[in-house]
Amino acid sequence: MGDRSGSGAGKAGEERVPQAGRGHLDASERELAGQGRNLPPLQLHVPEPRYRPGDAADFSDLEIPAAGTAPRPDEAADPGTMRDMAYGLVRVLDDEGQAVGPWDPKLPAKTLIRMLRAMALTRAFDARMFRAQRQGKTSFYMKSTGEEAVSIAAAAALASDDMCFPSYRQQGVLIARGWPLIDMMNQIYSNKGDRLKGRQLPIMYSAREASFFSISGNLATQYPQAVGWAMASAARGDTRIAATWCGEGSTAEGDFHSACTFASVYRAPVILNVVNNQWAISSFSGFAGAEATTFAARAIGYGIAGLRIDGNDALAVYAATRWAADRARANGGPTLIEHFTYRAEGHSTSDDPSAYRSADEGSHWPLGDPIARLKQHCIALGIWDEERQAAMDKELAEQVRDAAREAEKNGILGHGLHHPMESMFEDVFEEMPWHLREQQQQMLDEAKAAGL
């Protein structure tokens, strides 16, 4: 055995010498291998955002079609006839705040003000909770600043019992559906009022009564789940539809592909929203494929209706969502909507965007601010004014402050007012099996022995 393997190794070693890598080929071997030809060396393209810290941002060359110019296909349109929609940009609000073109949803004043209010409330909530994290009252927070229209206008266009499968930046859906702020704050503080018993990282809400699915930290997993919910609704002859959201960065996950395939194959009544806010933490959208195409254009390959819309235009978001919802309800199948927007702030309280992007990018973003644009529209309609806006902002800040004070009575993170230790073992299974009961008892015994 030793003899045989020894001689074998020696022989193999001798044979390997002339083949030991491309660098060792002689001229004729290189010729045979095609390396003698006069070809340029291959180059790897690694995308790079246009502006880094210290650069002056300038988006004046970005192609932004004028409001009102995008055509509005029939809700029953064949996806194959809608290809241009995936490369254009549906916009309703023009620079003067007028609603123009075929996508104008012609909403009553009441709805416009309600959306404006929910967007402002979301921003006030974000501001307060961000500060609470900085004050050490909780471990973590994520704002949705600049993206409020994406959630709120969509929620306004859906029925209240349409099932939403959000990512972590759709707190606006809960707020638009009138969910109590105190309940959201209890979750953020992981206090004794937290319905999720302090198990989840702040902002990973779950609100079944608001048809708001439990948020997961694992990106894009909710995409196929939303499709499955929609398939179930269709299979049971229900009338409810599902909507889901992910960021443009998460479209790179395999779940996105699986979800689009399932949605297409079964014509599931689902709205697949891609919130393209240009940034996935520090990675710009080019790392999700944005240099080569749009995210709405992904729909074309799946045979799904695709719309690319101005995500900072609440009326465009409303109109597109309504279009997709009507299509789904008529058994016309799924729609993928790319909301073109900008993540105005850091990814989370753990992130400092000045480390990777130009500080003035946000202020140069050509689509502006969703709240300012809807406010301008309401003022232009004569149903609103700056005084009322200022009074509303003040009132909302107070509402949020009062809610925070109430929530803090239930405790803040690390101050002891949490659910009892033994609750940690509940809900792993419907009934607690013996090994969890034992571990629960062990934990209590250890705490007792330590005098806790």
Add this chain to the structure above:
Amino acid sequence: MTEAATETRQMSMIQAINSALDVMMERDPEVVVMGEDVGFFGGVFRATAGLQKKYGKNRVFDTPITEIGIIGVAIGMGAYGLRPVPEIQFADYIYPALDQLVSEAARLRYRSAGEFISPMTVRSPFGGGIFGGQTHSQSPEGIFTHVSGVKTVIPSTPYDAKGLLIAAIEDNDPVIFFEPKRIYNGPFDGHYDRPSKSWAGHPGAMVPEGYYRVPLGRARTVRAGEALTILCYGTMEHVVESMVIEMGVDAEIIDLRTLVPLDIEAVERSVKKTGRCMIVHEATRTSGYGAELSALVQERCFYHLEAPVERVTGFDTPYPHSLEWAYFPGPVRIREAINKIMRE
């Protein structure tokens, strides 16, 4: 253990699984069956044959080839209120769905404090002994027993397969239901050189036609004995039983049936009685489920043990093709292990 037992007839494990699905689809309109090739064709192993014709395409349907999608969609259906029974064609192909199973299905009840649940049963053929090579032979149960929030179930007879599958479908927690495909059509004693047997004449192949349950979390004592306890499940139950009879050793054989939650009382009672414990599984050794069993036995039966706990498992290599019978924990290896533990 059983309720509403009806007329029994002899079934293979495949027929028993098919019957369980049929019974549950009949009883509960929320039960849906989905997976690659499960619909019109009836499954590559025939486990879902006839179901689509009987219950329609809204309840039994073929899926695209994407395990992420199959499990992700099943989670969404469960959140809606259905009771999905997705099939993963081979356990070797369950890995693309791991994120959906581990991060989502297993955690959904916990993270939502019970607001949403995932009452799905993932059926998947597993195990070797069929010249399946690397990707048609694996036993990944240890990956799932390590995940809090899922139950892992493995039957070894047609009777158990049907009763456990019914119990799994009725269970409100996600269940990974691994079906030992080597024994789909007959028990296998590990003697690969002998003609294969059918289930005919095996007591575990007499299966009630209608509804009954074999409860999850309870082991089955295959054979009582005093000299040695052997813990096993799936195909290995038959290999072990055959060797124990052949060697005439007075071993107590326990078919665990459910790995999580484990029937710890059955394990403890038996090992304390015999003083010796051997664990047999096809899965690779390191960090396999046998390690957990061994640790539990050591912790709970230490002063009763007369010999070190013995593990007979697959080797820590990918599952080989041509060397299958050197890899498989068959009669030769089990005989050696029994001799060794009885000498101690």
